[in-house]
Amino acid sequence: MERAKITEPSGYILKGTMGFINKPYEADELHETIEITLHKHKIETRLRENQRWLNTI
Numbered sequence: 001m002e003r004a005k006i007t008e009p010s011g012y013i014l015k016g017t018m019g020f021i022n023k024p025y026e027a028d029e030l031h032e033t034i035e036i037t038l039h040k041h042k043i044e045t046r047l048r049e050n051q052r053w054l055n056t057i
Helices: 003-004 027-057
Strands: none
Touching: none
16 A cells, blocks of 8 residues: 555556446455545645745745
8 A cells, every 4th residue: 555655546446448447346445545545635735735835935
């Protein structure tokens, strides 16, 4: 999971041919996707805050 966070994936579960999402999802896969998406959101929010702060200098 930590290695996946470093690569900053989009957080989608892609399965099947042509990237379509198949159901049912595995609970672990869904949990990991949500965790990665929340992590990415947190990082992007920090980045925007830092950019705003730097623009005020």
